Amino acid sequence: KQYRIAVIPGDGIGKEVMPEGLRVLEAAAKKHGVSLHFDHFDFSSWDYYEKHGQMMPDDWKEKIGKHDAIYFGAVGWPAKIPDHVSLWGSLIKFRREFDQYVNLRPVRLMPGVPSPLANRKPGDIDFWVVRENTEGEYSSVGGRMFPDTDREFVTQQTVMTRIGVDRILKFAFELAQSRPKKHLTSATKSNGISITMPYWDERVEAMAKKFPGVKWDKYHIDILTANFVLHPDWFDVVVGSNLFGDILSDLGPACTGTIGIAPSGNINPEGDFPSVFEPVHGSAPDIAGQGIANPIGAIWSGAMMLEHLGEKVAGKSIVEAIERTLAERTLRTKDLGGNADTTACGKAVADMVD
Amino acid sequence: KQYRIAVIPGDGIGKEVMPEGLRVLEAAAKKHGVSLHFDHFDFSSWDYYEKHGQMMPDDWKEKIGKHDAIYFGAVGWPAKIPDHVSLWGSLIKFRREFDQYVNLRPVRLMPGVPSPLANRKPGDIDFWVVRENTEGEYSSVGGRMFPDTDREFVTQQTVMTRIGVDRILKFAFELAQSRPKKHLTSATKSNGISITMPYWDERVEAMAKKFPGVKWDKYHIDILTANFVLHPDWFDVVVGSNLFGDILSDLGPACTGTIGIAPSGNINPEGDFPSVFEPVHGSAPDIAGQGIANPIGAIWSGAMMLEHLGEKVAGKSIVEAIERTLAERTLRTKDLGGNADTTACGKAVADMVD
Ligand SMILES: CC(C)[C@H](C(=O)O)[C@@H](O)C(=O)O
Ligand SMILES: CC(C)[C@H](C(=O)O)[C@@H](O)C(=O)O
Numbered sequence: 155k156q157y158r159i160a161v162i163p164g165d166g167i168g169k170e171v172m173p174e175g176l177r178v179l180e181a182a183a184k185k186h187g188v189s190l191h192f193d194h195f196d197f198s199s200w201d202y203y204e205k206h207g208q209m210m211p212d213d214w215k216e217k218i219g220k221h222d223a224i225y226f227g228a229v230g231w232p233a234k235i236p237d238h239v240s241l242w243g244s245l246i247k248f249r250r251e252f253d254q255y256v257n258l259r260p261v262r263l264m265p266g267v268p269s270p271l272a273n274r275k276p277g278d279i280d281f282w283v284v285r286e287n288t289e290g291e292y293s294s295v296g297g298r299m300f301p302d303t304d305r306e307f308v309t310q311q312t313v314m315t316r317i318g319v320d321r322i323l324k325f326a327f328e329l330a331q332s333r334p335k336k337h338l339t340s341a342t343k344s345n346g347i348s349i350t351m352p353y354w355d356e357r358v359e360a361m362a363k364k365f366p367g368v369k370w371d372k373y374h375i376d377i378l379t380a381n382f383v384l385h386p387d388w389f390d391v392v393v394g395s396n397l398f399g400d401i402l403s404d405l406g407p408a409c410t411g412t413i414g415i416a417p418s419g420n421i422n423p424e425g426d427f428p429s430v431f432e433p434v435h436g437s438a439p440d441i442a443g444q445g446i447a448n449p450i451g452a453i454w455s456g457a458m459m460l461e462h463l464g465e466k467v468a469g470k471s472i473v474e475a476i477e478r479t480l481a482e483r484t485l486r487t488k489d490l491g492g493n494a495d496t497t498a499c500g501k502a503v504a505d506m507v508d
Numbered sequence: 509k510q511y512r513i514a515v516i517p518g519d520g521i522g523k524e525v526m527p528e529g530l531r532v533l534e535a536a537a538k539k540h541g542v543s544l545h546f547d548h549f550d551f552s553s554w555d556y557y558e559k560h561g562q563m564m565p566d567d568w569k570e571k572i573g574k575h576d577a578i579y580f581g582a583v584g585w586p587a588k589i590p591d592h593v594s595l596w597g598s599l600i601k602f603r604r605e606f607d608q609y610v611n612l613r614p615v616r617l618m619p620g621v622p623s624p625l626a627n628r629k630p631g632d633i634d635f636w637v638v639r640e641n642t643e644g645e646y647s648s649v650g651g652r653m654f655p656d657t658d659r660e661f662v663t664q665q666t667v668m669t670r671i672g673v674d675r676i677l678k679f680a681f682e683l684a685q686s687r688p689k690k691h692l693t694s695a696t697k698s699n700g701i702s703i704t705m706p707y708w709d710e711r712v713e714a715m716a717k718k719f720p721g722v723k724w725d726k727y728h729i730d731i732l733t734a735n736f737v738l739h740p741d742w743f744d745v746v747v748g749s750n751l752f753g754d755i756l757s758d759l760g761p762a763c764t765g766t767i768g769i770a771p772s773g774n775i776n777p778e779g780d781f782p783s784v785f786e787p788v789h790g791s792a793p794d795i796a797g798q799g800i801a802n803p804i805g806a807i808w809s810g811a812m813m814l815e816h817l818g819e820k821v822a823g824k825s826i827v828e829a830i831e832r833t834l835a836e837r838t839l840r841t842k843d844l845g846g847n848a849d850t851t852a853c854g855k856a857v858a859d860m861v862d
Contacts, residue, residue, distance in 0.1 A: 230699075237699040238706075246700075270737050272626040296665070296703040306670035310703040311650070316660035345584075345591040346600075346754065349650040349664040352592075376754045379733055380762030383624050400700065400730045401755065408734030 156189040157463055160218040160428065161225050164199045164244075166437025167447035168227020174449035174500025175225065178472055179456045181504040186468035188460070193221065198244035200231040209235075209243035215251065219427065223459050224248070226432035227452065231439060245430075249287050252427035254420035255318065256325050257285035257399060258458070259434065261386075261406030261416075266480035267490060269411045271383065279410050281389040284326040285399020287420055289318045290350075292396045312350045314395070319354060323361040325423060326393035330368045333390055338362075340372040341394035341402060354395065378402070382409055407434060414447075414489050415480075417454035419462060431459040448487040449500045450476055475506035510543040511817055514572040514782065515579050518553045518598075520791030521801035522581025528803035528854025529579065529810045532826055535858040536814065540822035547575065552598035554585040563589075563597035569605065573781065577813050578602070580786035581806065585793060599784075603641050606781035608774035609672065610679050611639035611753060612812070613788065615740075615760030615770075620834035621844055623765045625737065633764050635743040638680040639753020641774055643672045644704075646750045666704045668749070673708060677715040679777060680747035684722045687744055692716075694726040695748035695756060708749065732756070736763055761788060768801075768843050769834075771808035773816060785813040802841040803854045804830055829860035 163172040176192065183190045195218065196202055197210045209229075211217065218224055230240045248254060263269055263279040296310030323340075330338040340358045344351035355372065362370050373381060375398050381388060382405050394402055407416035416434035433451025441447060454476055460469035479485045485502040486492025494502065517526040530546065537544045549572065550556055551564045563583075565571065572578055584594045602608060617623055617633040650664030677694075684692040694712045698705035709726065716724050727735060729752050735742060736759050748756055761770035770788035787805025795801060808830055815823035833839045839856040840846025848856065 238702055241699055242702070268626075270626060271624055272622075291666075292700050292702075294702070295663075298703070298707065304670060307667060308704050308707040309649075309665045309667050310701060311663045311665050312645075313661060313663050316658060343751070343754075345595055346646050347664060347751070348592055348596070348646075348648070349652070350662050353652065353662040375751075376758035377767070379755055379759040380767060383737060383759065383762045384766075397697070397701070397729075400697075401733055404730035405733040405737065405759075408737045413731075413734060 156191050157222040158191050158193065158220075159223050159225050159459070160221040161192050161194045162198050163227040164229040164437065165231050166228055166439050166442035167435070168229065168437055170442070170445060170447045170496050171433065171449040171452035172225070172227045174496060174503075175452035175456045177500050178453045178475070178504045178507065179460070181507045182460065182468045182472050185507055186465065186471065188465050188468050198229050200234050200240070203235055203240070209240060210247075219252070221428045222463060224428050224430040225456065225459060226430050228433065228435065228437040230437050233439065246292070248430050249420055252422055252430070253288065254422045254427070254429055255286065255288045255322060256419070256421040256423060257287040257403070258419045258421055259283045259285070259403040259406070259416060261389075261403075261410055263410040264415065264480050265477055266482070266486060267411035267415065269409065271386065271409055274386065279386040281406070282329060282391050283399060283403040283406055284322065284329060284391060284393045285403055286318065286322040286394070286396050287399075288396070289313050289315060290396035314350050314353055316357070319357045320361065323357055323393060326391055327361055327365040327368055330370075330391040331365055335390040336368050337390035338368050338370040339378070339389055339392045340370065341375050341378050341392065341398040342372050343375045343398075345374055375401070379405055382406060403434070412448075412489065415450035415454060417451055417458050419455070419458045421462065429462055431455040431462070445495050445497065446488055447496050448489050449496050450480070450503075453500065453503055471507050472503070475503045475508070478506045479503045510545050511576040512545050512547065513577050513579050513813070514575040515546050515548045516552050517581040518583040518791065519585045520582055520793050520796035521789070522583065522791055524796070524799060524801045524850050525787065525803040525806035526579070526581045528850060528857070529806035531854050532807045532829070532858045532861065533810045533814070535861045536822045536826050539861055540819065540825065542814070542819050542822050552583050554588050554594070557589055557594070563594060564601075573606070575782045576817060578782050578784040579810060579813060580784050582787065582789065582791040584791050587793065600646070602784050603774055606776055606784070607642065608776045608781070608783055609640065609642045609676060610773070610775040610777060611641040611757070612773045612775055613637045613639070613757040613760070613770060615743075615757075615764055617764040618769065618834050619831055620836070620840060621765035621769065623763065625740065625763055628740065633740040635760070636683060636745050637753060637757040637760055638676065638683060638745060638747045639757055640672065640676040640748070640750050641753075642750070643667050643669060644750035668704050668707055670711070673711045674715065677711055677747060680745055681715055681719040681722055684724075684745040685719055689744040690722050691744035692722050692724040693732070693743055693746045694724065695729050695732050695746065695752040696726050697729045697752075699728055729755070733759055736760060757788065766802075766843060769804035769808060771805055771812050773809070773812045775816065783816055785809040785816070799849050799851065800842055801850050802843050803850050804834070804857075807854065807857055825861050826857070829857045829862070832860045833857045
């Protein structure tokens with residue numbers, strides 16, 4: 155079967171790393187007899203916004219809603235478009251309207267990437283963060299009263315639905331069950347956030363009963379972030395709400411050295427809508443246009459996309475090629491102490507794929 | 509003048525570390541001619557709850573509301589009392605009803621404490637986390653609808669008031685202005701939490717105008733936690749909402765090696781009510797009763813209390829004694845690779861005070 159992929163480079167370094175991601179995908183597809191068809195789209199970017207006054211065409215859902223997956227670079231250019239227009243007009247819209255309720259990110263210490271943590275080596279840190287991606291703290295309910303007076307206040311509701319919480323927990327428990335350690339950690343804060351978080355805990359307990367083979371524990375988010383730094387080897391699958399997952403999936407990659415190489419999937423597990431695969435890093439206006447961006451985040455996201463499509467062998471071949479590339483100083487980009495530029499690094503990974 | 513201090517050891521290791529805290533306070537008071545009077549209270553503990561069916565007497569405010577400060581051990585014994593009874597019935601009640609709207613915690617890499625971060629030495633990490641301590645994400649507004657059905661959902665409101673936000677920002681900017689670097693960092697998440705967090709940003713901008721001598725920046729909480737690990741030397745004063753401050757003030761101490769030595773103040777800056785000084789660690793049921801708990805968190809909290817009371821020289825003498833004690837392996841507790849027990853460590857600090 156041929157997979158149809160919508161390619162959206164977006165803004166800034168998104169446009170620089172995506173060609174490398176595609177190069178590597180093509181190399182892996184060729185080696186493993188996978189057939190990929192790419193359709194390119196220029197929307198969800200500042201350029202598009204400048205021309206059309208909106209982030210995406212009105213019929214964006216028809217344009218990309220039938221693809222097997224969306225391969226995404228980065229969006230956002232805060233100096234030119236406010237975040238609430240650029241992000242809520244594209245990335246967060248995808249998550250909501252394509253019901254990509256899982257945000258999945260690996261936290262893995264790779265060879266050649268210096269960890270900021272003392273005495274940690276590749277193999278010591280290897281877990282997944284599973285983040286609820288549609289509700290929770292990122293709600294649209296709330297407002298402001300008594301503006302410009304001393305009585306002024308704002309409120310915003312955190313919203314957790316039974317359906318929303320249960321489905322992300324089910325995904326996380328299933329993932330834990332599929333792994334050798336079969337260990338799940340839930341992020342909570344039920345001692346301080348006294349309504350939504352105890353509910354989250356309650357649903358975790360209920361779901362755990364359905365997965366007797368999975369050992370599980372929970373930590374309040376404050377001490378959990380501390381444990382990411384002190385004991386990153388404790389974790390296997392970590393599940394959290396939209397906000398807690400967001401925090402943990404930046405902190406995790408930082409503990410393994412850099413956000414520059416971290417990939418992510420915004421996944422609709424049922425396949426009713428396409429899933430989005432994108433590097434964790436943003437558009438990085440400060441280094442855009444120099445050809446020095448690290449393409450590994452985008453390339454690794456491509457590997458996650460292949461695995462999601464069911465092409466596990468091809469996906470794995472890319473991850474292994476990334477590991478071999480990162481291990482060579484001369485093939486790494488400058489941010490990792492190497493001297494390759496974006497293209498040289500991408501080509502190296504493509505060559506390593508086998 | 510004589511300072512009247514209410515002493516509440518609370519639960520678990522709270523009862524073991526407080527005598528050491530008092531020992532050191534007495535030593536410093538004697539050296540520096542400060543007069544301290546201690547009143548001891550057994551409430552806010554599991555023992556009290558077992559006898560009286562509530563965490564505190566009805567007249568707790570009369571009992572401790574007129575003291576100059578409250579020196580607190582730890583509360584909570586989750587296996588025996590649910591958190592929402594023990595914490596909301598004491599610690600969080602103090603914060604709310606004594607309007608302790610500032611939660612202040614130092615993040616400082618101390619000699620002799622191994623940092624989990626590679627290549628960081630004492631002096632490299634030295635900043636304050638200022639946390640809003642009364643409103644924000646820890647609200648009491650919300651509820652559950654359609655229980656036990658597929659439509660079930662819970663909501664909880666984050667509430668930020670102009671008065672509440674402005675006063676914590678003012679405190680943080682003033683603290684930044686008093687420090688050599690004069691640098692303030694605000695924790696936000698306005699790109700995802702679209703109502704309350706943009707309001708926070710707006711108030712930061714307004715307050716910054718009143719402190720032209722302070723350089724300030726802001727980071728989204730996800731990348732900010734990453735930067736605590738990657739660039740802890742960037743920070744001087746970090747201010748955040750109740751939840752973000754909670755997270756950052758556990759993560760910060762973890763980056764400097766251990767939560768076991770971290771102190772905190774729950775401060776009512778106007779002095780209308782007493783402030784509470786307590787170690788960041790909890791009651792630690794797992795090690796309680798063994799006499800091995802690290803007393804430095806409690807001792808350092810005592811130093812913060814003296815500084816808050818205006819006894820800066822005496823407070824500083826304790827912090828310096830802590831530094832000298834930690835530098836000696838034999839005087840440190842087991843959690844820091846030493847072999848002193850709680851009492852030996854406390855005595856060592858008391859002896860070092862000068
Ligand atoms: C015990 C808990 C409610 C509390 C908090 O979250 O405020 C604690 O973590 C703290 O930081 O003092
Ligand atoms: C850009 C921002 C809205 C987004 C988020 O918070 O979800 C980002 O941090 C991410 O993790 O994908």
